[in-house]
Amino acid sequence: MSFQDKVVVVIGASSGIGAAAAIKFAEEGAKVALVGRNQEKLNNVAKKCGNPLIIAADITKDEDAKRIIEETVRHFAKIDILINNAGTGSRTNIQDKSYIQIFDRIMNTNLRAMVVLTHLAAPHLVKTKGNIVNISSVAAYRVIIPESSAYCASKAGLDHFTRTVALELAPHGVRVNVINPGPVRTDIIENTTGVSKEEATASFDSMKTLTALSRVSEPEEVADLILFTASDKSKAIITGSSIVTDNGMLLK
Template sequence: MSFTDKVVLITGASSGIGAATAILFSQERANVVLVGRNEIRLADVAKQCEDPLVIKADITEEEDAKRIIQETIEHHGKIDVLVNNAGIVRYESILDENVLETFDALINTNLRSLFNVTRLAAPHLIETKGNIINISSIAGKIIPDLRLVAYGISKAGVDNFTKGLALELSKYGVRVNAVSPGPVKTEILQNAGDETPWECFSPSMPLGKVCEPEDIGNLVLFLASDKASSITGVDYVCDNGVMLK
């Protein structure tokens, strides 16, 4: 798969799935745009890419979201692929005193901001007949942990948005798909205060292992490529078989 001269905008590109995806796209000669909040980590990912455009921004901030699209267009003149990867995990119980604060943070970051960045990028993607890949989660389909209900609600919204947007933009030749990972070896749980080693998840996986970020990145590349030119509105699960149980 070659993405020569294609402009690929990736949110949450400073670590984990976003970083791995950006590096893979760059290896396929794409012009990658790295978006994230952590300037040091963005710089580290940038070193592993070929001449990337780095944008330090918080997608939950309205002006930052506008600036992401503006700087991309000013620098490259177009957008061919949008990878909506930025997201957070927070644990909660309906009995927690601050549960609404947690809920609002999850919806704002994982769903509203994704919707907003997509809204701003959509006219440019229509011009290029590009495509969108949303990073969702199996938590939007099952309840892997009772503390992840609000997180799952945010990802279920991403699933529904993917289908609706795919239908709306299909007349313009724009494809929209989603990837729903199971557990992936990133820092997302640690960022939520969960220090459980990833190895602890492996015995519960039918394939006996946890995904690497590159596993998800490779699936994103396929969906963004011409090899998937007839695929839209689909949610691809990559979970080592967890949802079979």
């Protein structure tokens, strides 16, 4: 798959799936804009992406979202592909006093920010007949973890938002799809729970029993699917689709 001279904006590019996707896009000739909150991590990813544009930003802030799109267009003159990959989560019970505060934080990151970025990028994608790939979760289909109603709702919302926007943008030649991974070895557990790397590794290892294939995905495996979905190889068949990559977790 070649993305020669394509401009790709990768949200959440500082680690995990986003970093893996950004690196693979760059290897295939794309001009990549790396977006994340952690400047040091972005710099480390950038070393593997040729000469990318680095944008340190908090996507939950509308002014930062606007800056992401404006800086990318100013630097590269266009946008061909938007990868909405940022996400967060936290366990909380509906009866907890802090529930609404946590719910708002998760929804702002996992859903509202994706909506804002899509809204801002859409006119540029119409010009290039580009496409959007949103990164959701199998939690949009099934409650995998107890006390995760905010996370599940945010991902289910992202899935349905994807379908509606895919229908809206289809007449303009713009495709919009969503990928729903199961467990993937990233730093999300460390970032959202504060546990050590060793504890996070043990947690991922325990998740193998939840999948039919008894394995957990690596970020690069999901990145391969992102690139296929964003490529011309899928342009005739895929839009408005939710593509599950979960090692058979939903089967169990």
